[in-house]
Amino acid sequence: MRSTPAPPTSSAAGARPAASAAGRSSPGACRARSRTGLGQSAAPVPSRSRLRSALPALLTDAFIVVALVVLNSSLVELARTVPAMAQLWGEFTAGHIGGALLALTMLARRHLPFTVLLVLTLSGLVGDHTRVLVWGTASLGIAVAAYSVGRYLPLTRALIALGTGVVVNVLATTLSPAQAGDPGEPWWINQGFYLGWLLAAWWVGRLVRMRAFHMEELATRAERLERARDAHTRAVLAEERSRIARELHDVVAHHVSVMTVQATAGRRVIDRSPERARQTLVEIEETGRQAMAEMRRIVGVLRMAEGGGPDRGPQPGLAGLAELVQQVRDTGTRTELRVSGEPPELAPGLGLTVYRIVQESLTNVLKHAGRGARAAVEVRFTSEAVEVVVTDEGPPPGGEGEPGPRRAADEPGHGLVGMRERVALYGGDLRTGPRAGGGFEVRARLPLDRRGPG
Incomplete structure (x- = not known):
């Protein structure tokens, strides 16, 4: 069939x-x-x-x-x-x-x-x-x-x-x-x-x-x-905050030492020269305010750090910017420093923050743009804030830099993490990212508080 x-x-x-x-x-x-x-x-x-x-x-x-x-x-x-x-x-x-x-x-x-x-x-x-x-x-x-x-x-x-x-x-x-x-x-x-x-x-x-x-x-x-990246970011944050806290510790220790010397001098002249003793007390009050401001910041960022004592060397500030820029020039990177406005008497911690932002930004210029690149550092003082802008034009043709992809503004790196922590510590604002015409830009704004909180 x-x-x-x-x-x-x-x-x-x-x-x-x-x-x-x-x-x-x-x-x-x-x-x-x-x-x-x-x-x-x-x-x-x-x-x-x-x-x-x-x-x-x-x-x-x-x-x-x-x-x-x-x-x-x-x-x-x-x-x-x-x-x-x-x-x-x-x-x-x-x-x-x-x-x-x-x-x-x-x-x-x-x-x-x-x-x-x-x-x-x-x-x-x-x-x-x-x-x-x-x-x-x-x-x-x-x-x-x-x-x-x-x-x-x-x-x-x-x-x-x-x-x-x-x-x-x-x-x-x-x-x-x-x-x-x-x-x-x-x-x-x-x-x-x-x-x-x-x-x-x-x-x-x-x-x-x-x-x-x-x-x-x-x-x-x-x-x-993703978990490894989060763990690494947390470790970097902890390390950076601990380092910042140690630096602030040295600043506060300096204030306390000054207050001790001033108090001793005031005690010795209080009977012979009351006016001079009164001026000494005013100086102690101002120094104490600055110390209290730094102490409050320490409480906000201090973390337990393993090993290693705090650095004992003098901390740089605004006065060290010219020398820092010259060091970068000596490497072959054409760097320009412009300071505008009347620089006020900044708290040592704030001056240190400005210095570290410029230092880390120029380090990134050397790392990513290389020798022969052009960079500009601009520090502007207003009545309310100090603004720091560091720009570069990217690696020059035939330069010796490593013009690979830079970190995005929201991608955590050691330098960016440190800058963000420092700026946030003083209630400021930080913006980083590539420039439209090429290169990179770091822009920070730090509000001025000459008296310090409290």
């Missing part, structure tokens, strides 16, 4: 759109599993969130079940109208019921893919011998089950399941009454169709699994790098 192989062929044709739909739905299932770490136990989440994450997979499996039921029922009704098919598969009601029951196995394909594959492979053989047409469900269901085996099982178990499925499928097709009833039909036609269907679906499942693992590995690596 030449017409007997028709049901498998028609089922394969009808299976293509459903199979492609199932393939399109697989990324949702992949994402659903990747959220739980691909087999690793996930942290407890509220039941509503768990249901929401599992919903795409449930909808995909429900769609596959409906597609298989519709396909198999269509084949059963087709067999009812074709005499040759009706003679081979006469149990039409059982075909509807059996096809629907087999379709329900798709709901277990993610957890028991090997079992589902064996059940569907054997169901075709059982259906042929009992005259129950279930090939509509079995043919497409085998492909979905083979995909699930490749997608959800480790490689060793997936290979074992694939080999077992191939052997069982060969036996089922060989022993099928449809094949025996048509000796003129070459046996390898049906065998090749089902084996190709099986192997292709399994390989697609493996590819999806490997891609899911790769994406999860990338996400894990990105998260690890």
Whole structure:
């Protein structure tokens, strides 16, 4: 009977759109599993969130079940109208019921893919011998089950399941009454169709699994790098704040020493020269105000620092800017210093902050623009603030700098972290970034408080 192989062929044709739909739905299932770490136990989440994450997979499996039921029922009704098919598969009601029951196995394909594959492979053989047409469900269901085996099982178990499925499928097709009833039909036609269907679906499942693992590995690596970056930033902040606190400690220690000397001098002259003693007390008061201002700042930034005592050398200030710029000029970098406005008598800590901002900015010019570059340092004094602007024009043609990509303004680096900490300490504002015409710009504004808080 030449017409007997028709049901498998028609089922394969009808299976293509459903199979492609199932393939399109697989990324949702992949994402659903990747959220739980691909087999690793996930942290407890509220039941509503768990249901929401599992919903795409449930909808995909429900769609596959409906597609298989519709396909198999269509084949059963087709067999009812074709005499040759009706003679081979006469149990039409059982075909509807059996096809629907087999379709329900798709709901277990993610957890028991090997079992589902064996059940569907054997169901075709059982259906042929009992005259129950279930090939509509079995043919497409085998492909979905083979995909699930490749997608959800480790490689060793997936290979074992694939080999077992191939052997069982060969036996089922060989022993099928449809094949025996048509000796003129070459046996390898049906065998090749089902084996190709099986192997292709399994390989697609493996590819999806490997891609899911790769994406999860990338996400894990990105998260690890983010944690390392945060830890590094915290360490840099702690180190920089500790260094700033040590510098301020030296400034305050200087104030206290001056106050001690002034108090001693005032005590010695209070009887002989009350006016001079009164002037000494005014100086002690002003020095004390400055010391209190620096002390308040120390409380805000002091962190426990491991090892190393505080630096004991004199701290630079505005007076050291000219020498600093000259040092940069000596390296071959053409640097210009401009000071505008009337420089007031700044607190030593504020003068130190201005110096460090200029120093770090010029260090970055040397690092990124190199010798032969042009830089400009401008310090402007107003009645309310001191503004510091350091600019460069970028590396010159043929220069010796390292004109690689500079840090973005919001990307933490040792220099930027230090400058931001210093400026924030005095309630100022810092802006850094590339210039429109090339090069880089650092702009800081520090409010003046000649008396200091308190």
